[in-house]
Amino acid sequence: MSRRIITVEGNIGSGKTSFAKKLASAYNAKLILETFADNPFLQKFFVKQQEYALGMEMFFMAERYEQLKAELSEADDAQETVVIDYLFTKSLLYARVNLDDAEYGLYQKIFNILNPKVIKSDLIIYLHSNLDRLVSNIYKRGREFELSVKKDYLKKIEDVYLTEFENINSGTILILDVSEIDFVNNIDDFNKMSTLINQKYTDGIFKFQI
Numbered sequence: 001m002s003r004r005i006i007t008v009e010g011n012i013g014s015g016k017t018s019f020a021k022k023l024a025s026a027y028n029a030k031l032i033l034e035t036f037a038d039n040p041f042l043q044k045f046f047v048k049q050q051e052y053a054l055g056m057e058m059f060f061m062a063e064r065y066e067q068l069k070a071e072l073s074e075a076d077d078a079q080e081t082v083v084i085d086y087l088f089t090k091s092l093l094y095a096r097v098n099l100d101d102a103e104y105g106l107y108q109k110i111f112n113i114l115n116p117k118v119i120k121s122d123l124i125i126y127l128h129s130n131l132d133r134l135v136s137n138i139y140k141r142g143r144e145f146e147l148s149v150k151k152d153y154l155k156k157i158e159d160v161y162l163t164e165f166e167n168i169n170s171g172t173i174l175i176l177d178v179s180e181i182d183f184v185n186n187i188d189d190f191n192k193m194s195t196l197i198n199q200k201y202t203d204g205i206f207k208f209q210i
Contacts, residue, residue, distance in 0.1 A: 010127035013137035029081035
């Protein structure tokens, strides 16, 4: 069996990293997690967004590119399955929300140079959650720099993801509504999600209510 690359995505507080870890464990897969804590602009961004947005997004794009190039080398085919908790395209989506038009234009030019060099996912799993649940999860995990995140910002992030998925012509996207479930602590909930992932699917967008 050739290597499969599965990417778990979602809004802030959707549980994408927790789900990616559980999925990698279930599949005995290689796990690649984003190293967001190293970004020196991140905490400053949530205090003064306009001043630090470009630095934050440039740093994220460079880090994601370097990590994926290193971890997903064409020669590295020993693992049948790789689970990642972010898309490289995430860089452009967040930039669309956080940057002004001039900054975004520059950012997009650099992104377009790097993006073709990144190996693409075979399956994208997007964890959708309502805004109240996202805010609740953000407060539960208690990262200080995230506590200022507002619902209108989360809605903008959700909108750019869903618009992006509508424009994808190839590959498979599973959109799983996790607003009312607890896949971390409830094994039945996780198994339901895993069953959907294991089903035979065709290209396109599939929406499931768990």
